[in-house]
Amino acid sequence: MNTVQILFFFLSVLAIFSAVMVLFSKSPVHSVLWLIAVFFAISGHYILLNAQFLAIVNLIVYAGAIMVLFLFVIMLMNLNANAEPKKYWWMKFAGVISGGCFLVVLVSLVQQATELTGKQALVKEGNIGLIKNLGKVLFSDFVLPFEISSVLFLSAMVGAVVIGKKD
C-alpha cells in the first residue's frame, strides 16, 4: 500500500460514510453538513487525479454556493426534526432492496467486463486537469456551449424569480 492507495481508500470510506449519514440524519441541516463532507471527499479525489481545476470548482460551486442555498432554504422554512411525517417501513424496505439490486447487478457487470481488466486511471500525473490546458480548450473549441450556458443561467435566474415570487 503506497500513499496514493491509502489516500484513495481513506477518501472513499469518508465519502461513503458521509453519504450514508446524509440518509440517516433526522435533521435536514445535519444532512446538508454531511453532504458537504461528501463534496470535500470528492474534491480530494479530483486532486488525487490531478484535476485541480475541477477540484476547486467543485468546492466553490457545490460546497460553497449550492449547499449554502440549501441551508438558506432549510432555515427559511424552519423545518424541525419531528416535521418528518410518519413513514411506512415497507416503503423503506422496498427502496433499500431495489437500490441494493441495482448495485449488485452493476458490480457483477463490471466484474465480468474483460475490457476493464488491467486498465489504470492515471493518478497524480498528467497535466490535462490544469487550468491552463482546460482554459485553452474551453475558449477555443467549447466557446459556443460556454456562451449558451450563460443563456441557461439567465433563464434559470428568471425562472427562479418568477416561481419564487409571492403572487
Add this chain to the structure above:
Amino acid sequence: MPIQYYIYFCLALFSIGIIGVLTRRNAIIVFMCIELMLNAVNLLLVAFSKLHHGTALAIDPATTVGTDGQLFVFFIMVVAAAEVSVGLAIIVMMYRNTHSVDINFLNRLKN
C-alpha cells in the same frame, strides 16, 4: 489506481443516492440525493478521462486526450447549479402552498 476501484466507488455513491430518493420523503433530502448521484457521475467521468489520457500519453507525450471529459464535468456542474436554483424555488413554492415539504403531498397533482 485500477479503474475498477473508481467504478465500484461511484456505483456505491450512486446507489446510496438512489436509495435516498426512494426512501426519504422530505423533498429537500430527495433533492440532495440527486446532487449526490450527479457527483458520482462526475467523478467517474474524470476517472475515465484520466484513463484515456494515460493510454494516449504512453504513445505521444504531448497529447491532450481526455480534456473533453473534464470539460463535460464542468458543464455538468454549470447545469446542476441552474437546476438547483429552479428546483429550490419550486420547493419553496410548494412549502408556501402546502406548509409541508413531504413529497407525498404532490400526488394531488394527479387530480
